[in-house]
Amino acid sequence: MVHLKEPQLSGLGQNPAAPTDVGVRLAAHPAGRHGLTLRPGPWPDAVAEALLTHGGSRSAALLHGSRVSPAMRRRIAEHPDPAIRDARADYVRDTVERGVATDLADLVEAYGRPPAELAAASDPKLRAMVAVTWRDRPAAVQSALLTDPDPRVRAAATRTEHPGVPPEHHDRCLADPAVRANLARHVPLTPDRFARLSATGDPDVLHAVAHNPHLTADMVARLQDSEDPFVRVAVAYSRHVRPETRDRLLALVEAEEEAGSIEAEIALAWSFHEPDWLRDAPLAERLAHLDCPHPAFRRVLATCRDLPDAAWRRLDEDPDAGVRHTAARRPGTPPDVLLRHVRDHGDFHHVGPLTTDHPNFPRRALRGFLDEADPWLRALALRDPDLSVPELRQLAAAEESFLRSGVAQHPKVTADLLEALLADPEPTVAHAAAAGPALPRPRMDRILTEAGL
Numbered sequence: 001m002v003h004l005k006e007p008q009l010s011g012l013g014q015n016p017a018a019p020t021d022v023g024v025r026l027a028a029h030p031a032g033r034h035g036l037t038l039r040p041g042p043w044p045d046a047v048a049e050a051l052l053t054h055g056g057s058r059s060a061a062l063l064h065g066s067r068v069s070p071a072m073r074r075r076i077a078e079h080p081d082p083a084i085r086d087a088r089a090d091y092v093r094d095t096v097e098r099g100v101a102t103d104l105a106d107l108v109e110a111y112g113r114p115p116a117e118l119a120a121a122s123d124p125k126l127r128a129m130v131a132v133t134w135r136d137r138p139a140a141v142q143s144a145l146l147t148d149p150d151p152r153v154r155a156a157a158t159r160t161e162h163p164g165v166p167p168e169h170h171d172r173c174l175a176d177p178a179v180r181a182n183l184a185r186h187v188p189l190t191p192d193r194f195a196r197l198s199a200t201g202d203p204d205v206l207h208a209v210a211h212n213p214h215l216t217a218d219m220v221a222r223l224q225d226s227e228d229p230f231v232r233v234a235v236a237y238s239r240h241v242r243p244e245t246r247d248r249l250l251a252l253v254e255a256e257e258e259a260g261s262i263e264a265e266i267a268l269a270w271s272f273h274e275p276d277w278l279r280d281a282p283l284a285e286r287l288a289h290l291d292c293p294h295p296a297f298r299r300v301l302a303t304c305r306d307l308p309d310a311a312w313r314r315l316d317e318d319p320d321a322g323v324r325h326t327a328a329r330r331p332g333t334p335p336d337v338l339l340r341h342v343r344d345h346g347d348f349h350h351v352g353p354l355t356t357d358h359p360n361f362p363r364r365a366l367r368g369f370l371d372e373a374d375p376w377l378r379a380l381a382l383r384d385p386d387l388s389v390p391e392l393r394q395l396a397a398a399e400e401s402f403l404r405s406g407v408a409q410h411p412k413v414t415a416d417l418l419e420a421l422l423a424d425p426e427p428t429v430a431h432a433a434a435a436g437p438a439l440p441r442p443r444m445d446r447i448l449t450e451a452g453l
Contacts, residue, residue, distance in 0.1 A: 001034070001038065002427050002428050002431040005031065006029070006030075006031035006032075006451070007031075007427035007428070007430040007431035007434070008422060008430050008431070008433075008434040008447050008451075009026060009029055009031035009032045009034075009035060009434070009447065009451055010031045010032070010034045010035035010038075010431055010434075011035060011430065011431035011432060011433065011434025011435035012026060012032065012035060012434040012435070012439075012444060012447055012448075013026045013031070013032045013033070013034065013035020013036040013037075013038070013039060014035040014036075014038045014039050014431075014434075014435040015035075015039075015434060015435045015436065015437065015439060015444075016039065016040075016041070016437055017437040017438075017439070018444060019441070019444075020044045020046050020047060021046075022444050022445075022448065023036060023043070023044065023046075023047035023050070024046050024047055024050040025448050025453045026448070026453065027047060027050035027051045027053070027054050027055065027059075028050070028054050028453055029054075029451060029453055032451075032453070033051060033054065033055050033059060035431075035435070036051065037059075037062050041067075042066060042067050042068060042069070043063070043067060043068055045068075045069055045071060045072050048063050048068050048069075048072045049072070049075075051063065052076070052079075052084060056081075056083065056084065057081075057083040057084050057087040057090075058087075060076060060079075060083075060084040060085075060087035060088065061087040061088050061090070061091040062088075063076060063088070064076075064088045064106075064109070065105070076088075088106075088109070088110065089109070089110040089111075091110075092106045092107065092109070092110035092111075093110060093111075096123075096125050096126050096129050097125060099125065099128075099129075101129070101132055101133065102129065102133065103133060104130070104133040104134050107126075107129065107130065107133065111126070115130060115134050115137070115141075116138075116141060118130045119131070119134065119137065119141050119144065119145060120144065124148070124150035124152055124153050125152070127145065127148060127150070127153045127156075128150070128152045128153045128155075128156040129156070130145075131145050131153060131156035131157040131159075132156050132159065135160070135162060135163065136163065137163060139163075139166065142157060142163050142164075142165075142166075143166065143169070145157035146158070146165060146169050146173065146179075147169075151176075151177075151178035151179075152178075154173075154176060154178050154179050155178045155179055155182065157179075158173065158179040158182040158183055159182055161185075161186050165183055165187070170183070170187055170188075171193075174187065174193060174196070174197065175196075177202075180197065180200070180202075180205055181202065181204040181205045181207075181208045182208070183208075184197050184205050184208035184209050184212060185208040185209075185211055185212055186212060186213070186214075187212070187214075188214045189209070189212055189214045189215060189216075189219065191218075191219075194209065194215075194219050194222075197209050198222070198223075203228065203230075206226070206228060206231055207228070207230045207231065207234070209223075210223055210226075210230065210231040210234035210235060211234050211273050213276075213277065215238060215240070216240070217240040220235055220238045220240040220241060221240075223235045224241075224245065224249065228263075229253045229256055229261065229263050229264040229267040229268075230263070230266075230267045232249045232250075232252060232253050232267070233249070233250065233253055233267045233268060233273070234273055235249060236249040236250045236253075236294075237273060237274065237275040237296060237297075238275075239275070239277045239278075239281075243292075246294070247293070250268075250294060253267055253268055254268065274296050274299065274300050275296060275297055275300055276300060278297060278300045278301060279300060279303065279304060283306065283307075286301055286304060286307075287301075287307070287308075287311055289301050290311060290314050290315075295318075295320040295322060295323055298315065298318055298320065298323045299320070299322055299323045299326050301315070302315045302318075302323050302326035302327040302330075303326055303329075305330060305331070312327065312330070315327035316328070316333075316337050316341075321344075321345050324341055324345075325341065325345070325355070328341050328355055328358070329353070329358070331359075332360070333358060333360055334360065335360050335361065335362040336362075338355055338356075338358055338360060338361045338362070339361070339362055339365055341355055342355050342356060342361075342377075342380065343377070346374065346376045346377055346380070347380060356380060356383055363383075363384065366380055366381055366383050366384040367381055367384050367387065367391070368381075369381040370391055370394065370395070375398065375399075375400040375402075375403060378395065378398070378403060379402065379403055379406055381395065382395065382403075382406040382407065382409075382410055385410075385411050385412070386412070387410060387412055388412075389412070389414055389417070392407050392410060392412060392413060392414075392417060393417065395407050396417055396420065396421065401424075401426040401428055401429050402428075404421060404424060404426070404429045404432075405428055405429050405431075405432035406432075407421065408421045408429065408432040408433040408435075408436050409432055409435070409436055411438065413436060413438050414438075415438075415440055415443070418433050418436060418438065418439055418443070419443070421433035422434060422443075422447075434447060
């Protein structure tokens with residue numbers, strides 16, 4: 001994050017090459033402290049001490065664990081000011097009170113009690129947080145959480161499939177409104193359980209049932225008439241549905257989307273459910289879905305690793321960009337396919353791993369993106385560590401601030417380029433320039449002096 005009023009100071013605080021004495025001086029300024037807290041890795045004791053001196057309890061809340069030395073942890077624990085001494089514990093307790101997820105080790109440190117005792121604490125919010133964070137808890141602890149008198153605790157204990165719900169608790173949990181939607185997504189379904197869950201009329205429960213991998217063909221058939229778009233999409237992805245039924249169900253949801261239904265749009269575009277069962281099907285059955293008109297099936301097929309070359313050629317030319325991107329992740333993707341995919345769509349930054357990080361990607365081609373009209377494609381040239389200074393100047397003159405910020409972080413950036421970028425009117429660019437490891441020490445001192453530090 002950038003300190004908008006003093007981006008050079010926040011950037012310098014985040015600079016991994018800034019010496020200890022620079023960090024000590026930065027700690028005297030709010031923007032410098034802001035940047036220091038963003039810097040990864042441990043703080044030297046002198047910097048941590050300066051943060052305590054100038055940042056008080058706000059800084060002390062961040063000085064914990066591996067980010068500070070054992071000596072500094074003892075220093076904080078024995079500090080004469082209780083606000084500093086208890087800052088981290090108060091911060092963790094506040095996250096528990098607000099229901100914000102935290103780490104189990106933080107809970108143990110803040111409350112000074114082992115996990116088993118925290119799971120039996122008097123505060124239901126704390127018990128619920130333990131249920132969320134202690135994933136490898138013993139069976140006895142899980143049983144106690146599943147029978148907790150507070151519904152928030154029971155819900156937290158069943159939020160994920162692991163550590164799971166023992167079979168002896170299944171029926172009782174399925175009758176519990178607080179947890180049955182969590183359990184209905186993955187518990188083995190008998191006809192009686194299916195009937196009781198379907199009769200609840202609770203949309204969350206019905207959605208969970210529709211995604212349950214244990215659905216039988218008869219259960220799927222009984223869900224086909226649902227008017228809920230989430231249920232229709234889930235049923236359409238079932239292994240028990242005939243192609244013509246699948247086409248009909250998805251066509252209904254698509255028609256609802258075209259008519260303006262937000263629920264239908266989300267069900268089609270943002271559902272995390274996919275026909276995962278296809279991965280375990282025999283190869284011949286999987287290959288039959290190369291011609292499936294629904295991209296979700298071809299996308300799952302593209303996650304397999306035992307397809308013949310002819311199938312990969314089909315998937316590499318698939319009309320759906322998501323299918324092509326998934327296929328490009330396989331180990332043996334040809335370099336020309338990877339390059340074409342990036343040229344057509346850029347790199348999918350929101351869907352890792354990056355295509356340009358693929359071992360087969362022709363990295364020598366990165367420089368060829370310099371003259372692309374699309375600025376997001378031009379940004380890929382910055383992934384070439386050997387760009388020349390004229391090429392970096394070309395990108396530093398770009399209208400887009402993210403390109404100028406990228407130049408500031410490039411390993412070949414020069415001092416004069418950094419000087420210009422430090423004066424950039426866009427705070428994110430000035431921050432990036434000050435955070436660059438190539439920033440000379442004399443320039444660091446000038447930034448501090450100009451700020452009166």
